[in-house]
Every structure is written in C-alpha cells, then in structure tokens.
Amino acid sequence: MKTYIYILLSTILIQSCSLFPEKNVPIDLEAGSDLNIVDFFDSLSVQILDSSRIDLTENILHNVIEEDNIELSNPIFSKDTFNTIPMQTITYGDTLKLDFSDYIYSNFIDIEIINLENFHSKLANNTLFLSPIVNKNQLSSIKLEINNNILDVIIFSVSSDYDDSLYKKNRNATILKDNADSIEGYLQLNYKYLSSGSYDYNLKDNITFILLGNKILDSRFYHIFGDGIRIMLPKTFQESKLRIISMDNFGVLLNQNNVILFNNNILSPDQNTISPYFSNMYYVLIDRFFNVKNDSSLNLIDRSIDKKVNFYGGDFLGLSKKINNGYFNRLGINNIILSPIATNPKGYYRSEIPPYRKHMGFDGSWPIEANTIDQRFGSSEDLNHLIKNSHQHGLGIHLSYILDYTHLEHEYYSKHTNWFSGNNIDGKSFLFELDFSNQLVVQQISKDIVSWINKYNFDGFHYIYSNRPDKNFWKYLNRLFHAETVIANKLSIIHQDEFNFDLYKIGTDHFSSLAPNFKKLNNSIKKNLNENGSINLLKTVTTLNDEPKFISIADGHFDPLDESDHQIFVDFPTNVINKSNYDKLFMFNLMNNSMPGIPTLFHGDEYGEIGVGHSDSKRNIRFQKKLNDTELKYKSKISKLNNIRTRYPSLSLGDFYVLKEGPDYTVWLKSYFNEHTIIFFNLQDKTTTLNFSIPFESKKMISLLDDQIIELENSRMASIVVPPMQSGILLLDRK
Incomplete structure (x- = not known):
C-alpha cells in the first residue's frame, strides 16, 4: 500500500522558531518586585532564517547531478534557526541519543553543558548521549548553551519495571485550558486541574515544568495552585510555544499541555493571519475533476483503454473555472492539494494481473521527468494562472510529489541506474525504487522538490512514497528547505509521517463496525494524542487515495480477500444500500474535525462517493445536478462542518x-x-x-x-x- 504524505509549507512562523536569550541573563530569584520582567523578556530573541538573502536560479535547481562521485553538499545558512526541542523519554538501562542538528539549523553547532544532573553523559559532535543514573521515574531538566543561546531540555526517565498502561489505569488527571485575559499589558492564562481521586488531588505535589519556547519560564511569572495554574506573560514576548509538563508523585506523567502564542496573544482564527491550525485540505484528482481544453487533452486519449484507467481530460483551467464558480469556498475548503502533475508516459502499460488490462498514468503516478508538467493537464502558464487565481480566492495550492520511485522511461533511470535499488513498486515491472542510501539521490530529489516550490510559488507539498526513505533524507530535506527556499521562514520541520494513519485506521474500524466500542476508541485517541502531541499538523482523513472509500467499507462493497481486479472493473458498486452509512461517515469526519491536525477530504468525499480502491476510488467528480438528495444533504452538512472547524479554535x-x-x-x-x-x-x-x-x-x-x-x-x-x-x-x- 502506498503511503501518502502531505507536507505543509505554509506552517505558521511559530513552529519554525523558539525563544532563547542571546546570553545567560542573570535573574535574582529573591529580587521580588524589583525584577523587571519586561527587560527579561526583551532579552529574548528569535533566530529566523532571512530568506531575502537567497538568490536562486532555476537552472541551478534543475541541474541533474552528473558525476556519481560528488559528495553530499551541505546547505549553507545565513542565520541559526531553532525549532522546539520536544521532551525526551529514556528508560533506565538504555541510552538516549539527542542529535541537536535535528532541531537546530546552523553551519556549526557549539554545545556547552551548563547543568546536567541525574544522568551519565557524553557529548560527541552535535549529539548528546544520556543514560539515567537512578532506576526510577524522574522528570528532569538539563541546561545547555548552544551557539550563545541558553536552552532547557526536559527529560522523562522511566524505571525499567514501569508499565505505563498499569500505572495510568483509572488515572484521568489532566490540566485544561480555562480562560485567558489581557490585564494591563500582560496576558493572563488560567488552567484548571482535574484530579483522578484523593491520591492526586493536589497539583502542588507534582513536579511541573513550564517552558516558553526552549527555555524554562521563571517561577515569578506563574503560580501553581492545588487545583490549577495561573501564568502572567508581559506582552513583549515573541511568537513561541508555551508548554506545561507535569509528573505526579507516583511517577505518572500527565498529558503535556501546549499553547501557541502569536501576536502577543494565544493563537486564534481572528488574528488576520493564515494559520494551518485552522485550515483544511481537499485532494483533487486533476484528470477526474473538470475539463476546459477539450481539443488538446482529449486527443491524447486511447479509446481502447478501459475508462476507469484512462485519461478523462481534466485540466488546470477546468479546476480554475470551478474555483471561480466558488465550489471550494462554498464547501468551506481553504487549501487544495493537486494530484501529481509531472510528465507521465504518453502510452499505456499493461497490468501484470490477468486479464492484463491496459493502464494509463491518469493520476500522475508514473513520472518520467523530474521538473516538467504533463501537458495533458495544461501548460506552465495555465498552472501559474491556477495558483494566482486560487490565492485571489483565499485558497492555498499544494502539489503532490512522487518521492521514492520513477518510471523506467525517466531520465534518472536511463542515466543513473546505480541510483536505484533494483526493486519494483507495487509489483509493476516498469516502476523502479530509488535508493536513498545513495547520498546523491538524497541531494537530487531534495533539489527537485525545492525547484517546484521556488518556480511556481506553491503553498505546500504532499509526498507520495511506497517505502519510507530513511532519516538522513528527511534531515537533509529540512535543512535544504530552510537554506534555499523563499518561504523558509514559514516552514516547519518536515516529518516522515504527515498523515495520522493510526487515527484513520481506528476511525475506519470503529465507525464502519456493526459492534462499535467508544471506550476502545477513546483510549486509542488518548494514546494517539500522547504520541503525536495535543497540537500537531498531521492530516486526518476518512479515506486515502488508493484505498476503498469509507462508505463502501461500511456498506459492504469491498472484499479484502479478493486480490483480482474484478471488483474494480466488473463487479464495482453503483449505489449505497444502507443510508445510515452517510451518518457514520459524518461522525468519522466530525471526529477528525475535533482532533488536532488538518482535516483532509479526498476527491469525492464531500458527497460520500463510493469505490472499492485504486481506480474505482478515483471516479469522475459529480457536481450538483448529478447528486441525489442524500448526497446533497450530506454535502451541505460537511460544508457547514468545514466552516465550523476554521472558526472555532x-x-x-x-x-x-x-x-x-x-x-x-x-x-x-x-x-x-x-x-x-x-x-x-x-x-x-x-x-x-x-x-x-x-x-x-x-x-x-x-x-x-x-x-x-x-x-x-x-x-x-x-x-x-x-x-x-x-x-x-x-x-x-x-x-
């Protein structure tokens, strides 16, 4: 199964930077009211990549590396960029490897340990190795100076015999955001503590750290009560993330509480800024959406090929026309993900499953060129018009990119066979897997991605891969983005997982089941939030591009044991039998819209399209006049939900x-x-x-x-x- 990853480039500045003092600011903890907290916060500075220095040329970015003995070139940064370093967890007996170059983008990283207790340690290059000294649960902080910036890292060390599931059983203690107010130049944030019982009723008994960016907030700026926390921040702080990390006196860690601060306030939709945290996505399959240029695109279609795997003729201008007509604005969508648009083969290739049907790359999934547009979708001018038009209608445009394989007709395969692993993709003998252990592949693919971004002014990228590239690729890609893209100051860390696959799976199983179990679902959600964070930008979906549509799973259309293509081409579903499955699909969407991340609709999901997977799940889009009453009612309800999501933080x-x-x-x-x-x-x-x-x-x-x-x-x-x-x-x- 292909893995689909969408990478958001329009991520707000907050997640790209954190606050650090330029030097170690001495604070007299006994100074009382004499401490000038405004001066203290004024001493904090944000290190942001200055993208204005970049002078890139299209030719440089398009050049293919011709020499196979070239070493991997490291991106050059004009300024240091600090990302938030998350809390680290380590079990007694193990060693934690903390590589600071994963979070700090700099040409050189100079690390000095200021305070490090409770751990054995070793510092090698950019990496700090830690192992706990005591075999018990501890919540600790270490203080470091990195490139003349003081920062704190929180470490949760766990006893070797600690069982999180047993210790947390029947423990629901949590810290909730209560209210916020502006008082005489200060931002006051109040939190409510809900205990599990008599054994953890007093929050004062906990070990609690409060961090602004990567620095522990001085205790003069907050007070911990038995049933809550009050934080007072002077409105001189910059954009950052406020984190509360707390462990009770039994060694049980509470869920981390996170707040994004922006424009001297908590982040909200009414701050006149485009934030991905209040956004949603729509994945549009260009060929199956809407066609304008009938004369140029349809002439390329081979009529002997089954229509399910042939080109329909949808193009950039057709999509742009629907944008002008207000289709996405009425739907409550504010970002569009384009299906892959790089050039695909002109001819067909036969399936290797009997009866060996002819297939075309209508969905853009067989790239033969790295940086050119498939003319069946339109020209470069058409794409530029689409992006400009989308921006005028308040829509971001994001591009899908095939990451880890190419078609055998691709120039990379013909010129650099040693860039490939020798493995085929999805059993197709004409698709070959790139070898990301080859550093030249890492460098070239990263440059290709940067080329698309800089040339067309895309707002984001959606990655498609079959086998996940290793950590080195993502690390290099992140650093290249920050060094060489013109939107570097809007870019967050690119993660190798950008879809919340676990939430997708548990949601599909739960809402399609005849025997649902909300207790099991709720426990899975809590675990998911603990692993991915209460604030994240993972995409939440009810279906994936090549997977069966949810409503077909719930309605019994899909037979997971049938490995032939009979149910796709012959015995495919034509209607929904149980209308209550639309209610189940809405509940699934409601769950996604109630979770952190970016709710994403795939092509046709807005009215509950059916499909058993692959090309059957990529049917031609149907507009208002071709929808039945149930589909129209569902689409109206989804549109309202989309708008609610963007308005209520x-x-x-x-x-x-x-x-x-x-x-x-x-x-x-x-x-x-x-x-x-x-x-x-x-x-x-x-x-x-x-x-x-x-x-x-x-x-x-x-x-x-x-x-x-x-x-x-x-x-x-x-x-x-x-x-x-x-x-x-x-x-x-x-x-």
Whole structure:
C-alpha cells in the first residue's frame, strides 16, 4: 500500500522558531518586585532564517547531478534557526541519543553543558548521549548553551519495571485550558486541574515544568495552585510555544499541555493571519475533476483503454473555472492539494494481473521527468494562472510529489541506474525504487522538490512514497528547505509521517463496525494524542487515495480477500444500500474535525462517493445536478462542518477530555481558554439521553450545526436527547 504524505509549507512562523536569550541573563530569584520582567523578556530573541538573502536560479535547481562521485553538499545558512526541542523519554538501562542538528539549523553547532544532573553523559559532535543514573521515574531538566543561546531540555526517565498502561489505569488527571485575559499589558492564562481521586488531588505535589519556547519560564511569572495554574506573560514576548509538563508523585506523567502564542496573544482564527491550525485540505484528482481544453487533452486519449484507467481530460483551467464558480469556498475548503502533475508516459502499460488490462498514468503516478508538467493537464502558464487565481480566492495550492520511485522511461533511470535499488513498486515491472542510501539521490530529489516550490510559488507539498526513505533524507530535506527556499521562514520541520494513519485506521474500524466500542476508541485517541502531541499538523482523513472509500467499507462493497481486479472493473458498486452509512461517515469526519491536525477530504468525499480502491476510488467528480438528495444533504452538512472547524479554535487546539462514554455513545470536551465545545455521538439505532457533568460553569449550550439552544438548569450538569445515528457540536455559553 502506498503511503501518502502531505507536507505543509505554509506552517505558521511559530513552529519554525523558539525563544532563547542571546546570553545567560542573570535573574535574582529573591529580587521580588524589583525584577523587571519586561527587560527579561526583551532579552529574548528569535533566530529566523532571512530568506531575502537567497538568490536562486532555476537552472541551478534543475541541474541533474552528473558525476556519481560528488559528495553530499551541505546547505549553507545565513542565520541559526531553532525549532522546539520536544521532551525526551529514556528508560533506565538504555541510552538516549539527542542529535541537536535535528532541531537546530546552523553551519556549526557549539554545545556547552551548563547543568546536567541525574544522568551519565557524553557529548560527541552535535549529539548528546544520556543514560539515567537512578532506576526510577524522574522528570528532569538539563541546561545547555548552544551557539550563545541558553536552552532547557526536559527529560522523562522511566524505571525499567514501569508499565505505563498499569500505572495510568483509572488515572484521568489532566490540566485544561480555562480562560485567558489581557490585564494591563500582560496576558493572563488560567488552567484548571482535574484530579483522578484523593491520591492526586493536589497539583502542588507534582513536579511541573513550564517552558516558553526552549527555555524554562521563571517561577515569578506563574503560580501553581492545588487545583490549577495561573501564568502572567508581559506582552513583549515573541511568537513561541508555551508548554506545561507535569509528573505526579507516583511517577505518572500527565498529558503535556501546549499553547501557541502569536501576536502577543494565544493563537486564534481572528488574528488576520493564515494559520494551518485552522485550515483544511481537499485532494483533487486533476484528470477526474473538470475539463476546459477539450481539443488538446482529449486527443491524447486511447479509446481502447478501459475508462476507469484512462485519461478523462481534466485540466488546470477546468479546476480554475470551478474555483471561480466558488465550489471550494462554498464547501468551506481553504487549501487544495493537486494530484501529481509531472510528465507521465504518453502510452499505456499493461497490468501484470490477468486479464492484463491496459493502464494509463491518469493520476500522475508514473513520472518520467523530474521538473516538467504533463501537458495533458495544461501548460506552465495555465498552472501559474491556477495558483494566482486560487490565492485571489483565499485558497492555498499544494502539489503532490512522487518521492521514492520513477518510471523506467525517466531520465534518472536511463542515466543513473546505480541510483536505484533494483526493486519494483507495487509489483509493476516498469516502476523502479530509488535508493536513498545513495547520498546523491538524497541531494537530487531534495533539489527537485525545492525547484517546484521556488518556480511556481506553491503553498505546500504532499509526498507520495511506497517505502519510507530513511532519516538522513528527511534531515537533509529540512535543512535544504530552510537554506534555499523563499518561504523558509514559514516552514516547519518536515516529518516522515504527515498523515495520522493510526487515527484513520481506528476511525475506519470503529465507525464502519456493526459492534462499535467508544471506550476502545477513546483510549486509542488518548494514546494517539500522547504520541503525536495535543497540537500537531498531521492530516486526518476518512479515506486515502488508493484505498476503498469509507462508505463502501461500511456498506459492504469491498472484499479484502479478493486480490483480482474484478471488483474494480466488473463487479464495482453503483449505489449505497444502507443510508445510515452517510451518518457514520459524518461522525468519522466530525471526529477528525475535533482532533488536532488538518482535516483532509479526498476527491469525492464531500458527497460520500463510493469505490472499492485504486481506480474505482478515483471516479469522475459529480457536481450538483448529478447528486441525489442524500448526497446533497450530506454535502451541505460537511460544508457547514468545514466552516465550523476554521472558526472555532477549541476543535483544533483545545484539550481533549472524555465526559461520558459507553459502547455506542460518547461525549467529549474540547477546552481552549474562553472557548469550550462539547462533541457527542450516538451510534445506536434508538434515541438516547446523555447526562454528563461539565468542568466549567455554564448557562446554556448552543448547537453549532443547527443553532439550537439548550438551557441548563444546573450550571455544572447537562442533559441532551440525541436521535438515532446522530452526532453534533455544542458551544458552552459561560456568560
């Protein structure tokens, strides 16, 4: 199965940089009110790559490396860039390898250890090796000076006999964002602590670190109460991330609480800035979307090829026309991912599965050139027009890129056979895997990607690979982006996993199942948030490009044991039998829109298209007049959900907390300072009443999907009546 990775280049500045003092600022901890905290925060500076220095030429970026004995050239940086160094975890008896060049982009990294307790250590080049001294759970900090910047790294060392699942059983203690306010030049942030029971009721008993960027916040700027935390930040701070990391007196780590700070405030959609944290995506299959240039594109089509794997003729101008007509604006979408557009073979290739059907590369997945556009989609001028037009309509444009293989007609395969591993992709004898252990491959593919970005002003990239390249490729790619792209100051760290595959899998299994289990789903979500962070930019999806559509899985169209292409070309589904599967699909989308990350719709998902995988899941798009009443109703509901996601930050940045759960129902809270939303699901075939307590006093709840108002008789208790197979979002009114 191919892995599809989308890399967002329009990531807000916050995630690309952190705050560090230029020098070790002495702070008198006993100075009391004499400490000038404004001066202290003024001493913090942001190290950002100055992209204005770059003078790239298209020819340099397009040049193919001809000599196979050239060593890997390292990108050159004009300034140091510091990314947030996450908390590190190490088990007693093991050794932690912390490579600072993964987070710091610099031509030279000079590291000096200032304070390091509880660990044996060794420093080699850019890497710090640590091993715990004591066999018990400890939450510690180490202080370093790197390139004249002081920073702190938090280390959670774990006992060799510690079982996280046992220790955390029945422990639901958490820190929730309560409210925020501006008071006389300060940003006041209040947090509420919810304990699990009498054994962890007092937050003061915990070991707690609060960090602004990569520096521990001085205790003068916050106070920890038994039931919460108050932080006071002077509004001189720069863009950064505020992190709260806490371990209780039993050695159990609470979920980390994260806040992005921007423009002297918490990040929100009303700050007149484009933030990926409030965005969504739509993956458009260009050939199957809309066609304008009938005369030029359709003449290239071989009519002897089955239409499911032939070119339909969709092009850039057709997509641009639909953008002008407001298709994506009405849908509530603010970013479009284009399917791969690099040149593919003009002719067909036969399938190696009987009856050996002819196939064309209509989806752009058989590249034969690195930097040229397939003319069946349009010209360079057409693409430039599409991108410019999209920007005028408030839409970002992102390009898919085939990362780890080429077609046998590709110039790289003909000129550099030693760049390839010798393996075929997906059993196709005409697709060959690139060898990323070859440093020249790492360098060339990275340069090709940079070439697309700089030439066409793309807002982001979506990566497609079959076998994940190793860490060295991603590391080099990150450094090259920061050194040589004109949008370096908007770029976050590029990770090798950009889809939340675990969430996709558990969501598919749960919502398509005849025996759902919300308790299991909720535990999986908690684990997912712990692994990926409560704030992230992983893509959340209900289907993937080559996979069966969710609604076909739920409706029983797909037979996972059938390895032939019979169900794709002959016995393919034509309609949805059980209409309640549209409700299940909406619930799946509601879950994705309630999680951190970027909700992403694939081609046709907006109206619940069916398909059993591969080309059957890439059907020609159907517009308003060709949709039935159920599809139109579903599309309208999804459009409303998309718009809600972009307007309410609690859905993407809020803390997750389960208020009530059962096998086929659940109620969640998403808490983001002055905004708190309730998300509920009823997967039963009968109406149910859900009663649950609320951590924050409220007067009423407002439904964001239909504007219904529910008055609360008890400010800390709520009761809602939910019809069969329904779900929704409620906004708490605390006034």
